[in-house]
Amino acid sequence: MRVSADMARCEGHGLCEEVAPSVYELDDDAVVTVAHEKVPPELERLAEAGAQVCPVAALKVIR
Incomplete structure (x- = not known):
């Protein structure tokens, strides 16, 4: 699986990083x-959880 990030939509809330720091990170x-x-495969559940908590739906899981 892959994760697509819409960087123009991202508002920097950081919830994805809190839930899945091994998958998501906020830059400077x-x-x-x-x-x-x-x-x-061992990080797929975390990636999905991080995408789901994004309040602006900037992350999309692609299978």
Whole structure:
């Protein structure tokens, strides 16, 4: 699976990083970055949880 991040939509709330710090990180401008081009199987649940908590739906899980 992959995660697509809409950086223009990201408002830097950081909830994704709180839920899944091994998948999501905010850069110096408080914009989300995804740590893995392809999410490893052991991190898929965390990636999904992080995407779900985004209040502006900036993250999309792609299977």
